[in-house]
Amino acid sequence: MSSPAPTLDDVARLAGVSRATASRVVSKGTPVREDKRLAVERAIAQLGYVPNHLARALATQKAGVVALMLPESDDRVFSDPFFSQLYHGALQGFRGSSTRIVLSISQPDDAPDAMAKYLGSGHLDGAIVASHHGWEIARQLYDTGRPVVFIGDPGITGAPYVDIDQEAGVRLATEHLLARGARRIATITGPLDMVVGRRRLQAFQTCLAEHGLTPVLAMDGGFTREGGELAAQQLLAQAPEMEALFVASDLMARGALRALNRAGLRVPEDILLASFDDSVVAVENDPMLTSVGNPAPELGAAASRMLQRVLAGEIVTAPKVLSTRISIRDSA
Amino acid sequence: MSSPAPTLDDVARLAGVSRATASRVVSKGTPVREDKRLAVERAIAQLGYVPNHLARALATQKAGVVALMLPESDDRVFSDPFFSQLYHGALQGFRGSSTRIVLSISQPDDAPDAMAKYLGSGHLDGAIVASHHGWEIARQLYDTGRPVVFIGDPGITGAPYVDIDQEAGVRLATEHLLARGARRIATITGPLDMVVGRRRLQAFQTCLAEHGLTPVLAMDGGFTREGGELAAQQLLAQAPEMEALFVASDLMARGALRALNRAGLRVPEDILLASFDDSVVAVENDPMLTSVGNPAPELGAAASRMLQRVLAGEIVTAPKVLSTRISIRDSA
DNA sequence: ATGAAAGCGCTAACAA
DNA sequence: TTGTTAGCGCTTTCAT
Numbered sequence: 001m002s003s004p005a006p007t008l009d010d011v012a013r014l015a016g017v018s019r020a021t022a023s024r025v026v027s028k029g030t031p032v033r034e035d036k037r038l039a040v041e042r043a044i045a046q047l048g049y050v051p052n053h054l055a056r057a058l059a060t061q062k063a064g065v066v067a068l069m070l071p072e073s074d075d076r077v078f079s080d081p082f083f084s085q086l087y088h089g090a091l092q093g094f095r096g097s098s099t100r101i102v103l104s105i106s107q108p109d110d111a112p113d114a115m116a117k118y119l120g121s122g123h124l125d126g127a128i129v130a131s132h133h134g135w136e137i138a139r140q141l142y143d144t145g146r147p148v149v150f151i152g153d154p155g156i157t158g159a160p161y162v163d164i165d166q167e168a169g170v171r172l173a174t175e176h177l178l179a180r181g182a183r184r185i186a187t188i189t190g191p192l193d194m195v196v197g198r199r200r201l202q203a204f205q206t207c208l209a210e211h212g213l214t215p216v217l218a219m220d221g222g223f224t225r226e227g228g229e230l231a232a233q234q235l236l237a238q239a240p241e242m243e244a245l246f247v248a249s250d251l252m253a254r255g256a257l258r259a260l261n262r263a264g265l266r267v268p269e270d271i272l273l274a275s276f277d278d279s280v281v282a283v284e285n286d287p288m289l290t291s292v293g294n295p296a297p298e299l300g301a302a303a304s305r306m307l308q309r310v311l312a313g314e315i316v317t318a319p320k321v322l323s324t325r326i327s328i329r330d331s332a
Numbered sequence: 333m334s335s336p337a338p339t340l341d342d343v344a345r346l347a348g349v350s351r352a353t354a355s356r357v358v359s360k361g362t363p364v365r366e367d368k369r370l371a372v373e374r375a376i377a378q379l380g381y382v383p384n385h386l387a388r389a390l391a392t393q394k395a396g397v398v399a400l401m402l403p404e405s406d407d408r409v410f411s412d413p414f415f416s417q418l419y420h421g422a423l424q425g426f427r428g429s430s431t432r433i434v435l436s437i438s439q440p441d442d443a444p445d446a447m448a449k450y451l452g453s454g455h456l457d458g459a460i461v462a463s464h465h466g467w468e469i470a471r472q473l474y475d476t477g478r479p480v481v482f483i484g485d486p487g488i489t490g491a492p493y494v495d496i497d498q499e500a501g502v503r504l505a506t507e508h509l510l511a512r513g514a515r516r517i518a519t520i521t522g523p524l525d526m527v528v529g530r531r532r533l534q535a536f537q538t539c540l541a542e543h544g545l546t547p548v549l550a551m552d553g554g555f556t557r558e559g560g561e562l563a564a565q566q567l568l569a570q571a572p573e574m575e576a577l578f579v580a581s582d583l584m585a586r587g588a589l590r591a592l593n594r595a596g597l598r599v600p601e602d603i604l605l606a607s608f609d610d611s612v613v614a615v616e617n618d619p620m621l622t623s624v625g626n627p628a629p630e631l632g633a634a635a636s637r638m639l640q641r642v643l644a645g646e647i648v649t650a651p652k653v654l655s656t657r658i659s660i661r662d663s664a
Numbered sequence: 665a666t667g668a669a670a671g672c673g674c675t676a677a678c679a680a
Numbered sequence: 681t682t683g684t685t686a687g688c689g690c691t692t693t694c695a696t
Binding site for chain 4 (some may be wrong): 016018019024033
């Protein structure tokens, strides 16, 4: 079991050919005379030869492996269905390409640049990165100069990414609230130092402005349940007249719901609520949330295809923007 | 961005030293004169040099990466908490070792030997394999001769693995049923071509024999919910006198429960039920299942530690057997 | 402490 | 069609 693995040289010697010929047989590209090919194949079988992909990778500068990088803790990755669906989609996108796609999740004692190191290590041809948190890791990964595609706008000019049409999505939610008769609408935003947080807020304001309205108030909920709860509480205190609430994520909406209930307000009777993500959280709530979709499988597949183009040498700078839709449920 | 990545040669040239010296600075092992070291470090910074881990791996025959291999479909992996906990435990086991651990899940169009190929590719120093299904993949992986540790007895003599004490676990469940007064006990087994299926059945029979009893009947439930339901139905038909049922997995127990209910039998009033796994399924049921634990985090951590020993060159053949315990709930 | 040189296992011109 | 010869980027004796 632990004798050193046979190399191509061993195969060649046993088959009585040169290493180059053996290599040709293995990589099936160029034609080889029938009898020699047979000899080589026999030698391979006899020795139980397995090509050293690593050596090949070094020679060809191609690893044949890409990673889906999730700079998140493992429990977040496994508890949030967004990631598993993303992976599923990414898998689909690589079907038939003989490229392995592995999952790289943050490890507890990772150095901040661990992902970038891994990407630059040569073990990977490229990566798809779903960096929900901050742009630092995204920046590092991009700066390796290796093929990378981001899920969601990383806020780096020139970096290829796929994203949903945030503006259109927000518009969907906002106009739905308007259509339901609401005029005094407040919003709970994501962190405003995150691209997606800013964009959703801006889109919301723009949409209202187009209807001759201004937001009653905007409050940062930090994309967490607790943040959403706190934000709703403050909104309630500062703008008790609001008729509807646009919340930039389902999780924050769940928190907001708690605050509203505590204040004795019923959703949707007293106040309308629309949110973003359309995740399982949206349907696990009572009332179920009207929410704009963030279609993970499609994002993953699109990112895969984009990465393949980048790997093929194409220079991709135009993002791929997916349209989205709203799921109308009880909350509005 | 796309200029070729700087190599150690570039660094050496810029620093005015030999490549060997530059290498020494990078890998921090051997002492280097202060001024040269500084020169090299400056050159590294200036060039933005990142070591090519792949080339190093080829030279040292160490990749610094191991995989947790899950020869399962991605949706199974993500839907079964056993795997995420396994990964979590594996991560713990590698803490502080600077080894990256990636997740390798079956891809839809994988060749049967895809995992073995990946393991033999040189990109990995070794792997932890949780092969619930069959022994073929396990065999292939073991036959690569590369460091592998299995989760659960793969049924390959000499192959290192970690497992729970199946016999003791089964005994826990069986004796609990006996203690509750049951004498006529039947069992629903896993597939008997799987090591774990056979072992649980055998242990069950042994335990009963020690109490001077024989099983009323044993039926294969294939480790699926549907299989469990069918098996219970047949048991009911062939042995209506049974007072208790030992089911070899929670999932099958859930199926069995349905069949029992349909037959108008109440658990635990009319019939006692104990199962194996103590997964979320056990508590999601009504009644909640009395079940023997299959502690994924501990298994993962133990496997990691064992793999590290194997990687260190130690020859490990003795399995690590973890003790287990029973969670007593409503079903018995 | 440092450099020269020989690999690690493979692919890819280039000749023959 | 085949073999020879250079590398891919790094580590590691072995001298110096």
